[in-house]
Amino acid sequence: MAEKEITLLKEQIARLDDKKFDLEAWKNRTIIFLERIFGKENSKIKMIQNLHYDYSSWSLRDTFAGGSAKDKDPVRIQAKEILDAVISELESLGLPQQKHEKLKIKELLEDELTGKQVKELETILNSGEQEKEEKIQEILESLEKENLASIISKLLTS
Structure with a gap:
């Protein structure tokens, strides 16, 4: 699960209550965390x-007139709600990048391998065999250097 990410986001929620709260600094720090978790182009970051x-x-004048500002501050309330929703999503669904990375690798391999090789790989991956790594390595060793170079370069640049 995403315990480390959830911990970071809970710390950001706690920072909303700081006496010397700086919205821009808080946003920058939060965006750094969210980019790492969800990628740069995500609606949560926006x-x-x-x-x-x-x-x-x-x-705004009415919000800060009387009472504690941080309890009524609409920006802090909205920020907390966004992070609460993100935490709930991570607790329920886990990290999104794990699935995305596996799908990306699979797509890249499908582009470079023959249909037969893709089926062999899927069979090996879905089997309960203990020599999975060795059998996958055999399939990859049978590829030409150009195909391997293309796969590796696409993995590194994607």
Whole structure:
């Protein structure tokens, strides 16, 4: 599961209550974590980037008039809700990149291998054999150097 990621995000939620809260610094730190977890082009990152104070708003004046500002601060409330949703997603569904990386590798191999080789690999991977690694290595060794070089370069650049 994603315990480390969840811990980082919970720390970010706790930082929302800091007395010297700096929204821009908090956003930057949060975006760094979310990019690592979900990738650079993710809607959650855009939501965090869009958090801002509307200084021309009467509601901002009303929010900070009386009572604790952090309890009524709409930006902090929204930030907390976003991170709570992200944490729930990670707890329920796990890390998204694990599935994505496996699918990407499979696609790259399908591009470079013959249909027969792909079927052989799938059979080996789905079997309960203990010599999986050796059998996969045999299939890959049978490939020409150009195919192996292409597979490796695509893996490194994707």
